[in-house]
Amino acid sequence: LFKFSRPLRAEPSLAGAMKTIEVDGIKVRIQIWDTAGQESYQTITKQYYRRAQGIFLHIMKWVSDVDEYAAEGVQKILIGNKADEEQKRQVGREQGQQLAKEYGMDFYETSACTNLNIKESFTRLTELVLQAHRKELDGLRICASNELALAELEEEEPKPEGPANSSKTCWC
Numbered sequence: 001l002f003k004f005s006r007p008l009r010a011e012p013s014l015a016g017a018m019k020t021i022e023v024d025g026i027k028v029r030i031q032i033w034d035t036a037g038q039e040s041y042q043t044i045t046k047q048y049y050r051r052a053q054g055i056f057l058h059i060m061k062w063v064s065d066v067d068e069y070a071a072e073g074v075q076k077i078l079i080g081n082k083a084d085e086e087q088k089r090q091v092g093r094e095q096g097q098q099l100a101k102e103y104g105m106d107f108y109e110t111s112a113c114t115n116l117n118i119k120e121s122f123t124r125l126t127e128l129v130l131q132a133h134r135k136e137l138d139g140l141r142i143c144a145s146n147e148l149a150l151a152e153l154e155e156e157e158p159k160p161e162g163p164a165n166s167s168k169t170c171w172c
């Protein structure tokens, strides 16, 4: 479950950004969408956000929305951003870890300003998605290796010489 900050967007005008990362030797092109927080949750005031309890309620709602509307097997991780602003911390690291654990999610504290855990969190989520699609991936790998083996076989097979390159005109 991602809530992205502006520095991660390729362009502020774009709804989604594309990025290619490598996981387990597989190049994965990921598309990142930024949910418009305040548009969906207009009834929750900014003051409410400041309280950890409010933040937790908010996360519970996101999790249940994702579970309800996303495809089956959707992968989620929990991220607490602005880790560089330690003096303004609203939620303890352990509280975040605890909540993530309750939902069976990995937990990362990130900073879009200092780049803390940005790559790690994207890579972890991509890993989880790949793991969830292991069967399809294995299928793709088998197809690719079969094609490779076929190509190698074709290369090895001696090609009959054409009449232009040979003085022989028949196989007897």
Ligand SMILES: Nc1nc2c(ncn2[C@@H]2O[C@H](COP(=O)(O)OP(=O)(O)OP(=O)(O)O)[C@@H](O)[C@H]2O)c(=O)[nH]1
Pocket: 003, 004, 005, 006, 007, 034, 035, 036, 037, 038, 081, 082, 083, 084, 085, 110, 111, 112, 113, 114
């Ligand atoms: N210090 C610090 N500031 C950040 C970080 N990430 C984002 N910001 C700042 O926080 C402010 C809000 O960032 P946004 O990207 O608009 O946050 P948002 O969650 O997408 O907000 P909505 O558009 O309301 O959903 C901006 O001024 C960002 O520069 C961070 O990791 N550290």
